[in-house]
């Protein structure tokens with residue numbers, strides 16, 4: 207499979223494997239887990255950047271909410287809040303595939319091939335219903 | 339622990355003024371601000387030289403707003419500070435004016451809010467962080483997501499959420515300073531395509547221009563200058579807080595409002611049942627329901643049914659956003675939090691005309707700023 211360039215290489219792996227993983231972090235001092243990653247300091251306890259250890263978070267979780275957006279230069283699209291099994295609640299683009307998704311739906315991450323700004327092929331991490 | 343406002347000198351609102359909130363126009367911010375301050379001075383029966391400090395809440399105008407505007411009242415040389423705290427800029431300017439008087443640094447201070455609809459430079463976008471949604475997550479989308487979660491959790495319908503906008507436009511239609519002064523039916527509100535989720539245009543606040551001013555004074559200033567004590571309103575508490583880390587998928591906007599309001603009520607020595615009037619940060623319709631519950635004014639999941647029953651109407655159990663709120667009076671950013679205090683002062687004085695909530699004695703003003711910060715003030719009528 208052709209390796210596509212991830213849109214956000216710091217956020218996830220995009221090597222075409224079946225189960226993309228998110229590059230989260232966990233504080234070695236207090237255990238606070240978070241995504242997206244940042245290297246400034248722990249929001250929960252103030253620990254220094256060197257204590258924010260990378261943690262691969264499976265792209266699996268439960269839908270908290272989702273909405274269709276109609277008024278936006280990129281519209282239409284769907285975004286949602288997903289409570290990852292790894293802990294953090296994250297915001298992501300949702301591929302509804304025509305279904306109406308209700309809170310509580312199990313979700314999984316998938317890599318979607320899109321065209322980058324310069325016309326190159328890129329991979330973007332989005333979420334779909336786990337049973338799709 | 340530091341002191342609460344009530345541990346310091348009593349602070350009284352003695353004068354309020356507004357420039358109408360409206361679409362961006364050729365009117366300069368200088369004219370907007372001077373109109374509001376002169377209105378407040380006239381209302382208080384004060385001359386500008388009596389004012390000892392000026393705090394100007396503004397988020398969009400840029401450098402050096404205060405003196406550029408206030409010099410034309412007569413340059414008295416007083417300290418002038420510009421206050422930026424996102425949507426809570428005006429509320430924060432009001433808090434700083436209150437603290438000036440409470441601590442005894444000033445006997446009389448003015449809080450001003452003024453803005454014009456300019457595109458802000460948003461610091462969060464320049465923190466060097468990436469996420470999975472990027473520019474797709476506009477405020478309307480964030481609050482549409484909260485609406486989706488709320489409606490599903492409590493079995494609330496899109497129509498019930500939209501009724502917040504119907505009520506607040508009904509209130510704003512009676513407010514000559516409101517940006518939107520037109521009553522809207524449920525069909526009007528739901529008759530347009532949603533921008534995101536269930537939120538239609540009329541469930542989103544208009545951002546225009548305007549100004550608001552509130553003059554606060556100490557007991558000694560009220561005595562010395564012979565100000566009308568029966569029209570003064572005491573500031574019982576002032577609490578400003580910022581977001582902490584909340585567990586899992588918690589609604590951080592609700593949690594921040596819950597903590598800030600609980601602190602403000604405790605410092606004021608009152609409970610939610612004492613509140614007659616609340617001006618709430620209803621930038622989007624769903625926020626009013628979520629925040630009323632977070633404040634503890636009603637139980638979780640109860641605000642929508644109570645809205646339908648008229649509990650939050652003028653004349654109901656507690657008048658919520660009698661000014662029209664951000665949805666109808668408007669949200670010109672800097673003025674908004676100061677304008678909430680103007681409305682509550684008029685309500686507690688019994689001077690709110692055909693928006694008057696009968697018997698209003700105690701009011702609460704609530705603003706949220708992106709980031710997030712939350713400001714809550716509790717006011718009570720003169721005894």
Ligand SMILES: [Zn+2]
Nearest residue numbers: 233236248251
């Ligand atoms: Zn930590």
